Amino acid sequence: MNCDEFVELVTVFLDGAMDEPTELRFLTHLTRCDDCETCLDQFRQTIAMLGELPAQSLPAPGLSGEASDRLRGAFRAMRRG
Numbered sequence: 001m002n003c004d005e006f007v008e009l010v011t012v013f014l015d016g017a018m019d020e021p022t023e024l025r026f027l028t029h030l031t032r033c034d035d036c037e038t039c040l041d042q043f044r045q046t047i048a049m050l051g052e053l054p055a056q057s058l059p060a061p062g063l064s065g066e067a068s069d070r071l072r073g074a075f076r077a078m079r080r081g
């Protein structure tokens, strides 16, 4: 797995919707890549922040497609610095 693939899968992972073989590859990349570990932390913090918004703006328990797209965009921007 490379970093691009990792980024694509972060929201799937956080949704708990990842299958086991993919999760294994995801976690293997995570242990080897400091960049992605940092970004995953930031992703989690962003989601925690979104979780403080009124319930109707973020359907529980997963992320809406729109929120997930927005996070992915923010994540990419972060990686570009």
Ligand SMILES: [Zn+2]
Binding pocket: 002, 003, 006, 029, 033, 035, 036
């Ligand atoms: Zn990486």
